[in-house]
Amino acid sequence: MxxxxxxxxxxxxxxxxxxxxxxxxxxxxxxxxxxxxxxxxxxxxxxxxxxxxxxxxxxxxxxxxxxxxxxxxxxxxxxxxxxxxxxxxxxxxxxxxxxxxxxxxxxxxxxxxxxxxxxxxxxxxxxxxxxxxxxxxxxxxxxxxxxxxxxxxxxxxxxxxxxxxxxxxxxxxxxxxxxxxxxxxxxxxxxxxxxxxxxxxxxxxxxxxxxGLRWGEVTFRGQANHSGTTPMHYRSDALVAASDVITQVRRIPGTLGERTVATTGVVDVAPSSINIVPAEVRFTVDLRDPVDDVADEAVERVKDEVQAAAAREDVEWEYETRMEAKxxxxxxxxxxxxxxxxxxxxxxxxxxxxxxxxxxxxxxxxxxxxxxxxxxxxxxxxxxxxxxxxxxxxxxxxxxxxxxxxxxxxxxxxxxxxx
Missing domain, CATH: 3.40.630.10 (Zn peptidases)
Known part of the structure; x- marks a missing residue:
């Protein structure tokens, strides 16, 4: 009917x-x-x-x-x-x-x-x-x-x-x-x-x-300092570490599945002043793929990038799972x-x-x-x-x-x- x-x-x-x-x-x-x-x-x-x-x-x-x-x-x-x-x-x-x-x-x-x-x-x-x-x-x-x-x-x-x-x-x-x-x-x-x-x-x-959908939040913690008087090799810049990872979030899908997508939609910077080296940055990661194993691999790739960036910039890091949907x-x-x-x-x-x-x-x-x-x-x-x-x-x-x-x-x- x-x-x-x-x-x-x-x-x-x-x-x-x-x-x-x-x-x-x-x-x-x-x-x-x-x-x-x-x-x-x-x-x-x-x-x-x-x-x-x-x-x-x-x-x-x-x-x-x-x-x-x-x-x-x-x-x-x-x-x-x-x-x-x-x-x-x-x-x-x-x-x-x-x-x-x-x-x-x-x-x-x-x-x-x-x-x-x-x-x-x-x-x-x-x-x-x-x-x-x-x-x-x-x-x-x-x-x-x-x-x-x-x-x-x-x-x-x-x-x-x-x-x-x-x-x-x-x-x-x-x-x-x-x-x-x-x-x-x-x-x-x-x-x-x-x-x-x-x-x-x-x-x-x-x-x-x-x-499948995976949401995460990355936090980098460095040290605030004066942007004019702090030599570059003394810095512990949370935003530089975050920028490196965010760039890789954009590139990771191309190395995985045909349907893999990844996005950073929110970035919070503190203290967010033009003349202070950023001490803390939080940003989100949205990863998706029809195959759960591929989505999980994307998460691990992001974590690897986070750890590597933290070591380069001498900052602490944390990855928190915000949501996981199979x-x-x-x-x-x-x-x-x-x-x-x-x-x-x-x-x-x-x-x-x-x-x-x-x-x-x-x-x-x-x-x-x-x-x-x-x-x-x-x-x-x-x-x-x-x-x-x-x-x-x-x-x-x-x-x-x-x-x-x-x-x-x-x-x-x-x-x-x-x-």
């Missing part, structure tokens, strides 16, 4: 959410657990309740909306993504998946379709990890991979604790942050955040898995459901592995999981310039809806076959 979502309603919902936390020139600044996040959560709750969903909020602020199935013992089919954004991010990253999940349920209601399996939609808290690390924190707690109390103690750059901010916005629910039902499967729609679909003129991405291969049945939907709808699809982490990383620990990608024009994401046309949004959302119905089962169609 084929279904078609309401394109105009999808666009209207996307435009409405984009006004909450909007920034000049387009884009979003809707960091998790901020006032803007609270506002979009209230907006989303209202829409879930309006369509008749049973809404619950767990201890991590994850928001679920449940629609019953005709077979009470059947496992639940879960769909969703996240509503938080990066600082100065785009309007599609995350919200498109949440709103497409809601639109699937609305289409079921419009067409009076009863599913055999219960269906739930979800807004995961703090997928981005830009205010509180690690990323995908709350789906990680839900899946039993991250301790709840450890997540609660996490602080932002201002020293505010996650749990305090969760309570401040009124979204520390009393439902345990763990699966409340038996889950059959999970589907997540997301923009690709890469250029391959756009470059190859494909409509939809059929995602087969997610790369690569994920999605369940064949979920990938097949997405592939079948693409074929049924007559879209041009491409199979690919996600280079970005998603909440699907952790749901795959709980149930069969799959993903749908929408086109990212020029591959831009985490910037106000992020763009996916409404036609491409619609095609991806329509694919999600048909794949989800495949997994959830049309109860009426099943009754007709059995009759």
């Amino acid at each position: 084929r279904i078609d979502i309401d394109r105009d309603r999808l666009v209207e919902m996307m435009e409405d959410q984009a006004e909450i936390g909007a920034i000049d020139g387009g884009g979003l600044d809707r960091l998790t657990l901020t006032d803007a996040d609270r506002e979009v959560r209230e907006w989303f709750r209202d829409h879930m309740e309006a369509v008749g969903l049973d809404v619950r909020v767990d201890e991590m602020g994850n928001m679920f909306g449940r629609r019953p199935g005709t077979e009470p013992d059947a496992g639940t089919v879960l769909l969703g993504s996240h509503l938080d954004s990066q600082p100065h991010g785009g309007i599609y990253d995350g919200p498109l998946g949440v709103i497409s999940a809601l639109e699937f349920v609305r289409t079921l209601e419009d067409e009076d379709i009863q599913t055999a399996h219960p269906v739930e939609i979800v807004n995961w808290t703090n997928e981005e990890g830009s205010r509180f690390q690690p990323a995908m924190m709350s789906s990680g707690v839900w899946a039993g991979e991250i301790p709840r109390e450890e997540a609660y103690r996490t602080t932002d750059d201002e020293g505010k604790q996650f749990v305090d901010e969760l309570e401040r916005i009124g979204y520390r629910g009393d439902v345990p942050a763990e699966p409340q039902y038996d889950y059959d499967s999970y589907l997540e729609l997301h923009i690709e955040q890469g250029p391959s679909l756009d470059e190859e003129n494909r409509d939809v991405g059929i995602v087969t898995g997610i790369v 690569s994920v291969a999605f369940a064949d049945r979920c990938v097949d459901a997405v592939r079948s939907a693409v074929t049924t709808l007559g879209y041009g699809g491409k199979e690919l592995v996600s280079g970005a982490g998603h909440d699907a990383t952790y749901t795959a620990r709980v149930c069969d999981t799959g993903m749908v990608f929408a086109v990212s024009e020029a591959g831009k994401s985490h910037t106000p310039e992020e763009y996916t046309s409404w036609d491409d949004c619609y095609k991806a959302a329509n694919t999600l809806a048909n794949a989800a119905l495949d997994l959830a089962g049309d109860a009426d169609a099943g009754a007709e076959r059995n009759g």
